[in-house]
Amino acid sequence: MREFTNPATERESEPPVGGLADTVFDNARTDPLHIALGRKDDQGKWRDVTAAEFRDEVVALAKGLLAQGVRFGDRVAIMSRTRYEWTLFDFALWTIGAQVVPIYPTSSAEQCFWMLHDAEVTSAVVEHEDHAMTIATVIGRLPRLRQLWQLDANCVRELYDAGAHLDDDVVHRHRAAVTPESTATVIYTSGTTGRPKGCVLSHGNFMFEADAVIRRWESVFHSKKGDEASTLLFLPLAHVFGRMVEVAALRGRVRFGHQPQLHAAALLPDLAAFRPTFILAVPYIFEKVFNSARRKAEKDGKATPFEKAVDVAVKYADALEAKAWGIGPGPSAGLRMQHQLFDKLVYSKVRAAMGGRIRNAMSGGSAMDRRLGLFFAGAGVQIYEGYGLTESTAAATANPPERTRYGTVGQAVPGVSVHVADDGEVWLHGGNVFQGYLNNPKATDETLHDGWLATGDLGSLDEDGYLTITGRKKEILVTSGGKSVSPGVLEERVRDHPLVNQCIVVGNDRPYIAALVTLDQEAVDHWLQMRGKPRPAPAELVHDADLETEVRRAVVAANTLVSQAESIRTFRILAQPFTEEHGLLTPSLKLKRKAIEKAYEHEVEALYRS
Structure with missing residues (x-):
């Protein structure tokens, strides 16, 4: 197969209206007491933030930004780890039509300079003094950069106070001017082969992407039917995957919290405390959970039973996959008995390490080993692997809830087309495809062809439209x-x-x-x-x-x-x-x-x- 299109339903084909921040106000108007987010207090305890509370914070911050001179169309950088304030700034800036330029917190001074200079950033938000000092070393070469705010120096409260005298109507007038075509963010690519390029993504790109994921995969957000969906966001918000999760969580009314550290010592306790119903992660996280479980089993002198449990989980999930595709009878009676035994001895402990309630997860960013995916499925955590780029506003394909094909990155999300060119390059088309590279028409022309995105990735489509990524053209x-x-x-x-x-x-x-x-x-x-x-x-x-x-x-x-x-x-x-x-x-x-x-x-x- 050379091309596969996943047609959108009539509802999914409806063009988006307004901007991303409208969701905050819609949620607060229709269900003000809905728990929109979880936020850690100074004692490290999670507390709930209602839809109405979050709206009020967004409005207060938006007024402060306007009072400090941020205007419609201005570009404002955020350099921070994943934390509540980043989401607050995103939606406050989107409310007034400003464009967000995310910067990785580990970026060097020269990397910061290039992004701030290329995007003509007028204001920047940093997390702490080290980040402020990093930008300070290059600020002499950034004449457009007028102000720098520091999260750990209580800049949010300062901005609240600065805008307190403004009427809320001034915020709403700005919000009314935002359209789906307005630029929401400029995200710079990682730059594996050269200087990073700024991907221009619109409000409409994010709305198309988030809504397609919500409608098609909403069932996997829950651990059981009828429970409240929740997720812990630990992906970097400087990355398009993390931003998509943030947007989709609010649009899908999924309670979510922020965790700034990816290492197990910090992440696992927060998973246990927050108890999400599903997570979105990169394969590295699942590898760490698996390897941690294996090492614990070895320390306890249970290496052999653990490896047997792994083998049973893989065979069990493999048999279920074959049955779903009509090429097998499913797990045998003996395999089901072994699986039930190991569920109590091993699999339940793996799930407990992830918070206890997770039954589904989505994975992207890089390829996941088929056997690892089968293990987690057999252990009671179904992982839906997907594929996308910054230029496609995160996921362009993902395995559907009904039939996962392990080792592939699934089918196109609704409304997206996937084409494999004669040389094996994967091309994408849909409402999630970016607007082009900032200040770089040559690179844009090389990448966009009549609305089709040439990804630079090599792949193949099977007879059912499932995509397998096989490598990079340049590699x-x-x-x-x-x-x-x-x-x-x-x-x-x-x-x-x-x-x-x-x-x-x-x-x-x-x-x-x-x-x-x-x-x-x-x-x-x-x-x-x-x-x-x-x-x-x-x-x-x-x-x-x-x-x-x-x-x-x-x-x-x-x-x-x-x-x-x-x-x-x-x-x-x-x-x-x-x-x-x-x-x-x-x-x-x-x-x-x-x-x-x-x-x-x-x-x-x-x-x-x-």
């Missing part, structure tokens, strides 16, 4: 023997090993394929402890023969997926991970291939010495 390696190799499938399989953190495959214009591998330090510490080995220095650890054997197993497993000419011939374990601080990862944790190969050019050369 295809060509060996000196002329063999084209897509590195993604090899890297993902190597990363499946619990000891591996990252893997990058090299071999462009080289005689064969090789790899650089970094280690998951937490997993390695556990591995050493379980074997009674002392913890050596990182430079010594990479030469541990037993550790090298483990990584070799991961490489051998990866090589089973490809031909001999495409297989990894040799590898090297590195002492340190690739980090954003060293310029080797994007803020969304994607590998910067050219930067890594340059930083480790001596190690790469060593892979090809005879």
Whole structure:
């Protein structure tokens, strides 16, 4: 199949009206006591925020922004982790027709300069003093930047006070001027291959995207029929995925809270306290939950039962998938009995670690291993994998609630068309496709073709319209023997090993394929402890023969997926991970291939010495 269109219903085809902030006012008018958000107080306890309370805060902040000179069409940057105030600023700025420019909190001074300069930002909101100092180092080159507000310095209260004298009508006059065509945000791409480009996304783009997801996947928001839907947002709000969740939660009246830290020590307690009914995450989160459960089982001397439970969960979900597609009878009686036993012993504990109420989740951002998806489904948490880009306002495809096909990113969302070009590139068309790149008509012309978005990703469509992503056009390696190799499938399989953190495959214009591998330090510490080995220095650890054997197993497993000419011939374990601080990862944790190969050019050369 070369093309698949998921037609929208008559209701879904209705053009959106107004702007994103209208949802805040509609919710407060129709159900003022509805619990719209959860917010942590100073004691770390979650408290409810009603629709009416949130509207009043949005209005108060919007008045303060107007009083401080922010005008319709102005661009205002936000540099912060995921927190309540970001959502408050988003909707206050959208209320008065301003455009939000999100900046990752880990961005360097030069990255900040480029985005603030290119977007001609007039005001900026930062989280704390370190961010303020980062921008202060380049502020002399930003003549348009007039003011800087700091969240941790109580800027919200200051703005409330600044606008208190204004009448609410001035806010509503601005809101009435916002249309679906108005620009909502300019989100800069991660920049894996060059300087970040500003994706211009309209209010209509977000409304189309959020409403399509709500209508098609609303059933998965709940843990059981009739309960109140809730989710904990821990994705970066600087990323389009996090922003889409924020918008969809308010439009779908899903109670949500914010969690600024992705590491397990902070995230798991908040999942337990907030108890969401579903979550939206990247595969990394699910990998961490799985690996944490596995390590705990090993520490408790229950490694063998755990692995058996994993095997049963995978087989159980696989059998259910086959039945859903009419190619199998479903789980056998024996498999159902084993599954019931392990549900009490293992699966219930995995669900408890995620808050206890989660039965569904959505995953995007990168590819999820099929076996991992099957495990979670067998353990009682159905993960719906999807695919999208900043340029498509997050999800363009996702697995439908009725029939998941594990290992694929599903079908087009309602109203979206997917086309696979002759060279294998995935093209998208729909109301979620962005307006173009800010100040970059050349890149826009290269990417948009009569409304079709050329994604740069390679993929294939099966006979049912399910999309599988196979790689990136710009990441295809060509060996000196002329063999084209897509590195993604090899890297993902190597990363499946619990000891591996990252893997990058090299071999462009080289005689064969090789790899650089970094280690998951937490997993390695556990591995050493379980074997009674002392913890050596990182430079010594990479030469541990037993550790090298483990990584070799991961490489051998990866090589089973490809031909001999495409297989990894040799590898090297590195002492340190690739980090954003060293310029080797994007803020969304994607590998910067050219930067890594340059930083480790001596190690790469060593892979090809005879």
